[in-house]
Amino acid sequence: EIVLTQSPGTLSLSPGERATLSCRASQSVSSSYVAWYQQKPGQAPRLLIYGASSRATGIPDRFSGSGSGTDFTLTISRLEPEDFAVYYCHQYGSSPQTFGQGTKVEIK
Amino acid sequence: EVQLLESGGGLVQPGGSLRLSCAASGFTFSSYAMSWVRQAPGKGLEWVSVISGGGGTTYYADSVQGRFIISRDNSKNTLYMQMNSLRAEDTAVYYCAKPRLRPSDSFDIWGQGTMVTVSS
Numbered sequence: 685e686i687v688l689t690q691s692p693g694t695l696s697l698s699p700g701e702r703a704t705l706s707c708r709a710s711q712s713v714s715s716s717y718v719a720w721y722q723q724k725p726g727q728a729p730r731l732l733i734y735g736a737s738s739r740a741t742g743i744p745d746r747f748s749g750s751g752s753g754t755d756f757t758l759t760i761s762r763l764e765p766e767d768f769a770v771y772y773c774h775q776y777g778s779s780p781q782t783f784g785q786g787t788k789v790e791i792k
Numbered sequence: 793e794v795q796l797l798e799s800g801g802g803l804v805q806p807g808g809s810l811r812l813s814c815a816a817s818g819f820t821f822s823s824y825a826m827s828w829v830r831q832a833p834g835k836g837l838e839w840v841s842v843i844s845g846g847g848g849t850t851y852y853a854d855s856v857q858g859r860f861i862i863s864r865d866n867s868k869n870t871l872y873m874q875m876n877s878l879r880a881e882d883t884a885v886y887y888c889a890k891p892r893l894r895p896s897d898s899f900d901i902w903g904q905g906t907m908v909t910v911s912s
Contacts, residue, residue: 719898721837728887728902729837740892740900772837776896780853783837 686711686775688784696792703760705787707773712753717777720749720758723786724769732771733758763789794818794901796888801906808878808910814871814888814903822846822866825895828873830884831905840886841873844895856882878910 687710697703707718716736721729731740733749736756746761760767768791773784800812814826828840841852841862850862861874871888885905891897 717896717898721899728905729899730902731892731898731900734892734898734900740898774837774898776898779851779896781839781896783839785836 685780686713686778686782688773688775688782690771690773690784690787692787693785694788694790696790697763698792699763699765701763703758703763703767703789705758705760705771705773705789707751707756707758707784709754709756709775711778713756713775714777716752716756717775718749718751718756719774719776720747721772721774722767722769723772729772760789765791794890796890796901796903798886798888798903798906801886801908803909803911804878805912806879806910809874809876810878810908812873812875812886812888812906812908814873816869816871816888816890819890819901821864821869824890826864826871827889827891827899828862828871829887829889829899829902830882831887832881832884835884838884842895843871875908878908880910882908883910884908 689708691706718736720733723729737749770786795817797815827842843862859877863872887905888903889899890901892900
């Protein structure tokens with residue numbers, strides 16, 4: 685199975701700053717089938733990005749995804765107060781589909 | 793509004809059984825494969841199982857293969873997970889999730905989750 689490793693584990697930033705989250709796969713993810721989710725405490729995950737770089741419906745354009753092969757990135761251009769949460773990457777190109785362990789973006 | 797609503801979670805002893813349900817509304821349920829994804833307390837997400845739109849094809853994570861059975865009733869727009877021989881490591885919030893388009897796809901709709909606790 686493809687193992688996804690997210691870094692850093694925790695990102696401490698202030699509102700207005702740029703956040704860069706990394707997701708590295710143990711092998712190439714076919715067709716860039718990588719998604720990113722945001723999860724807040726007590727809530728279900730929310731789809732942000734699919735296909736490595738396409739924003740899901742209703743997602744603000746401060747969220748962007750990039751990457752291919754084994755290296756993928758989620759960028760939040762300017763952090764808003766509601767963006768402080770845990771973010772997960774997900775590969776669905778190979779079975780079994782797998783998730784990264786998460787990156788927590790916390791207020792500095 | 794597209795919605796998924798899970799139920800059936802609770803406290804069960806090791807070795808016991810539980811059946812989870814997920815009621816779907818707001819979309820053509822039978823047109824979509826559906827998955828279960830779980831999250832142990834304080835941990836990340838783990839895909840558990842998927843069933844095709846017609847119900848004829850199923851896949852499981854190795855961790856639950858042979859113990860869990862996924863099924864669906866398209867006449868009732870409901871997804872199920874029969875969980876047998878439960879272990880402490882099955883303790884988690886269980887989410888049902890709808891893929892965006894293809895059977896293997898990102899999940900654009902999630903339920904609110906139902907908590908399963910396996911403990912004596």
